[in-house]
Amino acid sequence: MLVILLPCIAISQNDVAGKMKEKINAAADKIETKCISWRRDIHQNPELGNNEVQTAKLIANHLRTLGIEVKEKVGKTGVVGILKGAKPGKCIALRADMDALPIVERDNLPFASKVRSIYSGQEVGVMHACGHDTHVAILMSVAEILFGMKNDIAGTVKFIFQPAEEGPPPGEEGGAPLMIKEGVMDNPKVDVIFGLHIESDIEVGTIEYKSGAFMASSDWFTIKVNGKGSHGSQPWKGIDPIVISAQIITGLQTIVSRQSDLTKAPAIVTVAKIEGGIRNNIIPESCTLNGTIRTLDKGMQKDIEEKLRRMATNTAEASGASADIVFNPKTLVTYNDPELVKKTLSSLQKVIGAENVKEREWVTGSEDFSFFGEKAPAFFFYLGGMPKGNDPKNAPAHHTADFFVDDSGMKTGIKAFCNIVFDYLNRP
DSSP states (O other): OHHHHHHHHHHHHHHHHHHHHHHHHHHHHHHHHHHHHHHHHHHHSOOOTTOOHHHHHHHHHHHHHHTOEEEEEETTTEEEEEEEOSEEEEEEEEEEEOOOBSOOOOOOOTTOOOOEEEETTEEEEOBOOSSHHHHHHHHHHHHHHHHHTGGGOEEEEEEEEESOTTOOOTTOOOHHHHHHHTTTTTTTTOSEEEEEEEEEEEETTOEEEOSEEEEOEEEEEEEEEEOBOEETTOGGGSBOHHHHHHHHHHHHHHHHHHHSOTTTOOEEEEEEEEEEOSSTTEEOSEEEEEEEEEESSHHHHHHHHHHHHHHHHHHHHHTTOEEEEEEEEEEOOEEEOHHHHHHHHHHHHHHHOGGGEEEOOOBSSOOGGGGGGGTSOEEEEEEEEEOTTOOGGGSOOTTSTTOOOOGGGHHHHHHHHHHHHHHHHTOO
């Protein structure tokens, strides 16, 4: 009897999956205009990390209007929505980040940001230069679709709208670590979590992913070189921290190029900020370097930190100076659980076709979504946002004044999240 019934069960499941896909497609088509409107409103009114007050209010009001349970001020300005399906089952979480960046927008869009704010004591422009506005609009759309189909859901969906993914203001806690600290992965306990990121150099209608280690960890460092001040015409009477800093910067580049086994994974050491001196003819007493270390392997991460500390300390001491080194871990390696990736690929492939779901190489950028992956199996993937036919080499980079993604890419994200939810929760 079992042998006879199995094909029937398989056919029945395929029929249900096919009908669900049609319902999701129709719902995504219907909500697209509203999704674009949300995105443009958020883009025009961006807010920096830990200050996403109006964005959070927009999200919370929308979820409450639908009838979804809402928790506000999780991790300062974060919003969490909880949707319980008609049938019992596991808990799946979907995450979107909300914060913008301190950048003056240069795009001549009708919904371009004109907002100004204060960051680190300086007046700055504010811009969604990384696509977080689209992530919020996508998840708001997914919440509306899934609420309308809750009778078909076997389990619970948790919508996590996260502040400060780019990092909280100096001296503050924030982002994924603070939301986790305040219990976002509990009550109900999250069994799996998914996230996406729209990309300016991936064509609309395409999804890219990598199983296992996907995005790099990010460790920020500060090196303060302590020398001895002198007149610019008499360097021998001082210990020049500027020259020593230049030697340290050059030496740090050999850590990756000459001291790291790059057959394991790529790594990057970058010095991005130098502060020292006040005028042309005064050798200062100190100089400060700020930068980041990016790694995709925990062993390499620890090894590079040790080598950086040794390089900076010994180089400074060789010239009679000293170096104070501080490490500030920002993110972990974003790790995609291989088993979860394997189970989820079919959900992505049926949205846009298997040929448009592509596995890629490592990414040296980082994501604080990685912290969620420490608490539950996680899968984070890239969503195409580049207009069809454009050359990826000419696409404006993330975190720049010219950043641009096409609204039409969001519908693929909506369908992807909805199909992932139904396929995961209703899987036998």
